[in-house]
Amino acid sequence: MDLVIVDYKAGNVQSVMFALERLGINATLSCDFETIKSADKVIFPGVGEASSAMAQLKARNLDKLLPTLEQPFFGVCLGMQLLCQHSEEGDTELLGIIPLPVKRFETELKVPHMGWNQLEKLQSPLFAGINEGDYAYYVHSYYVPLSEYTIAQTSYPEPFSAALHYKNFYAAQFHPEKSGPAGSQILKNFLAL
């Protein structure tokens, strides 16, 4: 299988590459249009701040390319948020693929939401073999509210979108590459879609 990871200098690229390597998959890291377009599947990682990430995407014209992709696509963490419409982080216009907002946690609890939290209301082949209440690793200060595209949720303290599915675009707010065996299973499930 031809798996491409979108290269726009996102912080967790190496971790995602290593997680795939542990599954025996050698992914190609690329920002080249033809390479990305012809891939069987695309993974879109991301950590950091929304407006700088958007600037990095624009510098490579990836903001034009990514919305046109038709193969199974998987956005991770900030990579999920960037697929949405608008983020309160830096008042940033995002890629606009999934018509959802990204909001900042307004809670008495600690922000960032950092650590292991439970996946609930799983409703996608992405979660095959994952049990309700299994743990995933999170670190984020902004979130996507629940919506018709939510395929899993987590509570902090209110429920938010742990994962999304819209057309060929799948996305996870948690870090499958850092979520132990459950995370590996989710990556495997994406590869099997």
Added chain:
Amino acid sequence: MLTKRIIPCLDIKDGRTVKGIRFENIRDAGDPVELAKWYAEQGADELVFLDITATNEERKTFAELVRDIARHIDIPFTVGGGISAVADVELLLQAGADKVSINSAAIKNPQLVKDLASRFGSQCVTVAIDTKYTEATGWKVYTRAGTVETEWATVDWAKKVVELGAGEILLTSMNNDGTKAGFALDITKAISEAVSVPVIASGGAGNMQHFADAFNKAHADAALAASLFHFRELEIPDLKRFLKEQGVEVRI
């Protein structure tokens, strides 16, 4: 529910773990990668690797080790020791570290915290604070491996680094470190209440009740220990079962 994190800390010298003893199930307990994998299997929620001989020459070796760790373990980890510039952090994050911990450099140059947060995001910036209490001074921040007293009252410094963009605080009480008499609950609670970001309690863990107290009484978000785990005086699965019985949310 978000769970409380249990974090073993591994000191690294010349690419090897120090303080470790022989583990039956591990071929080489001095090998940070072997030890890290074992902790991940035991249910550690995160790991911290501190490079305790960080000179310029050795930092390069450390980055290679970080890469090796990232290749083999599937839980998050923080690296620290001798980080003083944005370039140091870039090297370690690119190698696969999830977070970096900075200590003395933040005191010397608080702007570094801000630079790191804006460049890489607050989520990967942990500020380590070494603190010591004396009756004359109250809780003060110490720097340079705890040898130099600073002007900063600990609560003020914690608030300051969070304002600058720190995403987490690793608080070590020098009064408690190595005593096995328990974490410094008062200052941990004070910091946890003063800032909006997660706080890791460190220094003094000697038994399971100490961890329960750090979470239930001092409201820490995570608790760190080194030799207690390395010498297998406490096993993480036992600790987590105990904490659950005490009403602490943990990942089992």
